[in-house]
Amino acid sequence: MTADNHRDFLAIPDYTKEELLGLFNLAERMRNGLYTDKPLAGKSLAMIFMKSSTRTRVSFEVGTWQLGGHALFLSPRDVQLGRGEPVADTARVLSRYVDGIMIRTYAHAEVQELAKYATVSVINGLTDLLHPCQILADVLTVRQHLGGIDGRKIAWIGDGNNMANSWINAAYRLGFDLTLACPEGYDPDPAILKRAQEHANVRVVRDPMEAADGADVVNTDVWASMGQESEQAVREKAFKGFIVDGALMTRAKSSAIFLHCLPAHRGEEVAAEVIDGPQSRVWDEAENRLHIQKAIMANLIGGVAV
Ligand code: CP
Ligand code: NVA
Numbered sequence: 001m002t003a004d005n006h007r008d009f010l011a012i013p014d015y016t017k018e019e020l021l022g023l024f025n026l027a028e029r030m031r032n033g034l035y036t037d038k039p040l041a042g043k044s045l046a047m048i049f050m051k052s053s054t055r056t057r058v059s060f061e062v063g064t065w066q067l068g069g070h071a072l073f074l075s076p077r078d079v080q081l082g083r084g085e086p087v088a089d090t091a092r093v094l095s096r097y098v099d100g101i102m103i104r105t106y107a108h109a110e111v112q113e114l115a116k117y118a119t120v121s122v123i124n125g126l127t128d129l130l131h132p133c134q135i136l137a138d139v140l141t142v143r144q145h146l147g148g149i150d151g152r153k154i155a156w157i158g159d160g161n162n163m164a165n166s167w168i169n170a171a172y173r174l175g176f177d178l179t180l181a182c183p184e185g186y187d188p189d190p191a192i193l194k195r196a197q198e199h200a201n202v203r204v205v206r207d208p209m210e211a212a213d214g215a216d217v218v219n220t221d222v223w224a225s226m227g228q229e230s231e232q233a234v235r236e237k238a239f240k241g242f243i244v245d246g247a248l249m250t251r252a253k254s255s256a257i258f259l260h261c262l263p264a265h266r267g268e269e270v271a272a273e274v275i276d277g278p279q280s281r282v283w284d285e286a287e288n289r290l291h292i293q294k295a296i297m298a299n300l301i302g303g304v305a306v
Helices: 017-031 055-066 087-097 108-117 132-146 162-174 190-197 208-212 229-238 282-300
Strands: 044-049 070-074 100-104 121-124 153-157 177-181 202-205 217-220 257-260
Touching: 017 132, 017 162, 017 282, 044 055, 044 087, 055 070, 055 100, 055 282, 087 100, 087 108, 100 108, 108 121, 121 132, 121 282, 132 162, 132 217, 132 257, 132 282, 153 162, 153 208, 162 177, 162 190, 162 202, 177 208, 190 202, 257 282
Parallel strands: 044 070, 044 100, 100 121, 153 177, 153 217, 177 202, 217 257
Antiparallel strands: none
């Protein structure tokens, strides 16, 4: 419970390329029913959700149980963190009870603070800056449907948000081509972008069609993320034309797949004909959250080597 040789997963670069490939292999064995060990037997995961969630909550809770462990759902209405108890104190106390902490919150610095004071592994379940578990699930989906990520061209259409930043981090570690089309004023994090551009072909453009040209994967997300609801009207103007529709998909390869982390707004960032069409892999993508997070937990909390 207080093993201090723990590691955290706050961002994709916390793992080396070799370790990421090991995680994908383990997740694929899990998806294929070839891994049935219970490395979390007798262990518990605290799940702190300061924002809403369907996929992250259910996949972490079910995944923990499938690995033999127990997960606790903690919302700000229930725990003292929601009434202002310091993050550091929460980290110290939870570390005396549980073997891992998953957190979804607003400021990325809060997750870093939690990890600093926790003596158990902390897993980032989304911050305003990053969504690393989701992008590992997305890469797993690319491997599943396109046979691998090496040499693939990934297009991101929309906000330079937590999803975009994590795709950039994935390109930094794994080295595939990534073109992001973002409206002016909605670019990804500059430091994350600069670091990746020193290692991989990562570009930011303004024209969604240009990003989609010859892409193997077309990927988008909502115009207004959680916490940005009051900006909806302003963003609707800024993101006009940033919709993945049938016309945009014709610019990508005919074998291209469409990804969306969900929840989606049909008619805003994606047309129903695409998300509900033959190139969409969004349900497999959602399922892959379960497999990759189980691999992460088996490694960080269960001590399974990757
Ligand atoms: N994609 C994703 O993280 O979904 P939830 O917000 O439902 O967890
Ligand atoms: N960018 C979105 C992702 C939701 C899973 C958000 O932060 O709300």
